[in-house]
Amino acid sequence: MLHIMSTTPDTATRRSADEVNEEIRALWFRAGGTLSMDERREYQQLVLEWAQADAPAATQAA
Numbered sequence: 001m002l003h004i005m006s007t008t009p010d011t012a013t014r015r016s017a018d019e020v021n022e023e024i025r026a027l028w029f030r031a032g033g034t035l036s037m038d039e040r041r042e043y044q045q046l047v048l049e050w051a052q053a054d055a056p057a058a059t060q061a062a
Helices: 017-031 037-052
Strands: none
Touching: 017 037
16 A cells, blocks of 8 residues: 655644744754754755745645
């Protein structure tokens, strides 16, 4: 059985840009300013989520 994971957060559980920013700051703090490969992947996902946070839902109107 295949499970498909969505790459976009559910709008009902979407976090604010401030919440995501706090997680990004915590990641950098924990890493001591140098990210491992796994941390870089996590950072990239967080940045994408941050960019989409609080964005208008105009793309869903189609």
